[in-house]
Amino acid sequence: MSKTETEQNPLSLFEFWPGSIFYTPIVLYWIAMGLKYRDLSIPTAANPRIETGGLCGESKSSILDMAGPIAQEAIAPYAVFASGMGALDRALAAMERKELSFPVVVKPDIGCNGTGVKLVRSREQLESVLPQFPNDVDLMVQELIDYPVEAGLFYIRHPDQPQGRITSVTYKEAPVLTGDGHSTIEELIMSDPRMGQVPQIYLPRLAGREKSVLAEGEVLPLVFAGNHCKGSVFRDGRADTTPELTARLDAIMKDVPDFYFGRVDVKVPSVEALQRGEGLRIIEINGVGSEAIHIWDRRTTLWEAYRAQFSHYHQTFLIGAANKARGWKTSGAFGMLHSWRKQRRLLASYPMND
Template identity: 30%
Template sequence: MTLANPGMRYGGFFSYSKYDVLKQLPEKYVPKSAFFTVAPTSKEVKKEMNRLGLEYPVILKPDEGERGSGVEKIKNDQELDEYLLANSPNIILQEFIDAPNEFGVMYVKYPSQEKGKITSIVFKGELYVIGDGVSDLITLFKTHPRAQLYIDFLKEFYKDQLNMVIKKDEIFMLSKMGNHCRGAIFNDANYLIDKLDVSLFDSISESIEGFYFGRYDLKAKDENALINGDFKVMELNGVNSEPAHIYDPDNSLMRAYKDLFRHWWRIYKISKENKEQGYTETPFPTLVQSLMNK
């Protein structure tokens, strides 16, 4: 598995630097970013914001993390102070990209082939509740089929607004980033696969040393912008990537497993080819020890 991307630590399975990956990408596709290896003060973060020409809101997130854990949209000084108190070193400051749509594009390239291919596209829908003019926010959480699954997080995040009554038919957005831990809904967008320019993703991927397999998490204005290459790469995940279209609520369990088996088979074939070219895999005890030290 770790041989799928020999240029990424552990193949991008875990404990790899998101910032190190992003800084290898062409500048036009990446949000303005800064990296703090030592826990910064709010003054230091704002100094970097000023250097990069950024204003609130901005994104702060850990350099290593899974499924959106620790990723926050910071809208003011108070939220900045609260985030820094709760988080450790190795923090990425990132420009907030206001494009409303987020996509996950799975890219695969066999080392023996010149061209790669796109094997999965997911559209990440945001979580929201709709007011009825009577119910307060906590009631809307409890009666929403998906929001109730994240009730503990939502109660803490919106603790000062739980008694607020939402106007009738007003949409109250809850999930501002497309990840499962915040309740985002993943929708199968594989109908876009044939419309995307694979050569563009080949070109972007070639800038990353030893990269053959992963998922680009992108933000774009709409599907046409994605098709035309007008997007920003928020993250590039390695071998830990999933073909996230399988989480579409309308997908069947049988089809999801079928797609996963294909996904794992590609990992095996890429790893096998890289091993034949002389790359060595990370010893299993090393992986276990690294996991235990996380």
């Protein structure tokens, strides 16, 4: 991609539309499908062992805990502890049980879009981070996988199919600033063709550093959590889907009981390793509420984005209906609402992500 091309098209048309606008057609599609199947909550049976199928309110660790030996080998080690008084001791004990050492990642066990995700480099930093969370919530501490490539892999398998498939591969890139010795951080952000259009995403998390000047050549990563709405840049990597990668991910996901639909967030040593299906380290497994995030590549058209969204949600209804016919229960509309309200309340109480 040339510099000229990037400057001409730094954002897609809809990349930062308000959710109330972008997702309205998707909500209407969901309602139409729900009326067709006479159950608005059919997709919650797509991953029937997970609360709401992973639509909202689910525990991240409960999904990872279901993994068998093949999947566990690929999952970055993690432990869960409760926030509140004594959380530091519980966190350190959890790290000791899993033989984790700093730096680590601390994040809410129930959450989405990277809210509350913290990169913690020392015991002292952990001590200062933990009080930022509300009392009596479960937090995860996880090994920091320091691989250079992060990707979201979308996986779908129907209950009657022996093999699953990958429908989306997306690379997540953290934006960085490079100092010139005289411009402030805020000036560098505002002069960037992409970041300058959405400074409200980056400036609030600088904690008063926006007027600081980076030395010439000094590099400052602006976002740690790999989430588009938090400022990471997403690149469509579907061209790197290979039979080897598909076979490896399929083997892993079939080792998570009755998991049929969702996105697996991984880190790998290189794009070539990803293509070979080698070196995958899983950070999270997300269910029905996850997206095929290649739609947030700046080159994706609005029609392509909606086509991908409708196609994927159509699959959740097909899979959910098949599982319901096999005897699994859906959460019901009120169950979905209860889980959504629980998640929304928790998200509002978490600190800003790194």
